[in-house]
Amino acid sequence: MATHTNTTISLVTSRFNNTLLVQLSPRLTVIEAVSFRESFKQWIEDTTVTKIILDFGQTTIIDSSGIGSLITNIKSAKAKNIQLTVWSLNPQVKLAFVMVGLDKILSIEADTEAIIPTVSRKSQQRPPLTHASVRSPIKRTIDIVGAIVGLGVTAVLFVPIAIAIKLDSPGPILFSQTRCGWMGRRFKIWKFRSMVTNAEALKSTIKNQASGAFFKNDHDPRITRVGRFLRKTSLDEFPQFWNILKGDMSLIGTRPPTPDELEQYEIFNWQRLDVRPGLSGEWQVNGRSKIRNFEDVIKLDLRYQENWSLGYDFQLMLKTFVVVFNKDSGAV
Known part of the structure; x- marks a missing residue:
């Protein structure tokens, strides 16, 4: 297993055979989203990668730019025949996914919420933070x-x-x-x-x-x-x-x-x-x-x-x- 830290947006990627596990940052707003998109372009150019797992365990804030980067990356992964899977959605991020229909497009694996403890019960009730x-x-x-x-x-x-x-x-x-x-x-x-x-x-x-x-x-x-x-x-x-x-x-x-x-x-x-x-x-x-x-x-x-x-x-x-x-x- 090789581990590489992307200092641009504090991403940690881990490689398991042909699967790339990406731990996303606590925020996925415009600055992080642009860097996430650029990093994703590089990941899918690796012809040995057949599956990418996006771990949202630490992500508690997502805005429309974050949604936009995900939609763009979904299309890029599909074009390369790379399976895209999501782990550890906290309720705020999940609500944003449901609002725009990403929950129906992305493969969201169940029973992964406990991999990385995230937010309290009180904060889970808040809607996605935008404006x-x-x-x-x-x-x-x-x-x-x-x-x-x-x-x-x-x-x-x-x-x-x-x-x-x-x-x-x-x-x-x-x-x-x-x-x-x-x-x-x-x-x-x-x-x-x-x-x-x-x-x-x-x-x-x-x-x-x-x-x-x-x-x-x-x-x-x-x-x-x-x-x-x-x-x-x-x-x-x-x-x-x-x-x-x-x-x-x-x-x-x-x-x-x-x-x-x-x-x-x-x-x-x-x-x-x-x-x-x-x-x-x-x-x-x-x-x-x-x-x-x-x-x-x-x-x-x-x-x-x-x-x-x-x-x-x-x-x-x-x-x-x-x-x-x-x-x-x-x-x-």
Whole structure:
């Protein structure tokens, strides 16, 4: 048995024949996740390794970047036909796995929890640690109240909007799409339909005017006439108050990416998923129609996380109203 200590993120690896046992660090956040990804690339290049065991016995904190590194490493291991197994999940990390469905993808061996004693019974009850906004009961209360009011307004507007959509373009009134929220958890987002019914199939034929992991075209031919008005006034977003009521989203947060956008993320990009996605946020009130670089989106998202407070949320809410009623704003 050979033992090697990776000083970059304090990983200890042990080799048993063709199996590599990796003891992960106490934290798996953005710094550790990037190093974990780089180390994993080296491990799977060893053609004699057929199985890798990830021992989470000491890991008590994981964030969205940690989840992102795991998802990337799972795909890399699969491409090399390397079996990936998990040991010793403490309840906080296990909860994060369950939230994003990793418990169904990874092979998690039972009866390994006692290999390395970890956390107390009291700390086992805490949710995954990401961002204070996610754990704020006041913010959640504001979201619920806002969602109820928003759904009331949506109900009043539903009939005239539905008639306009139907007269303009055949197809359903509402459009649903899979998006990725807090920690990368997938959910169905709802909008009033603003595009032709086969918009997803036509996406590959439309030029992307943005750079990086999101799509933008100022003159997207898939958008209907009524759809362009709905986007200009942000009325197409109103059904998302249902997503807010359910807890998938918040009134203020970050833009929820699609799964194919998430596929293009670098590990550090996953930091934007440390908060719940929002109906509005920094990106929406700071020129969403003009931003073309994904790195600029990341900067806005991280700025929100750094500056977050309930007061800051209210500031962004007020800016949202200003942007919506500004004739030169809105999505196109």
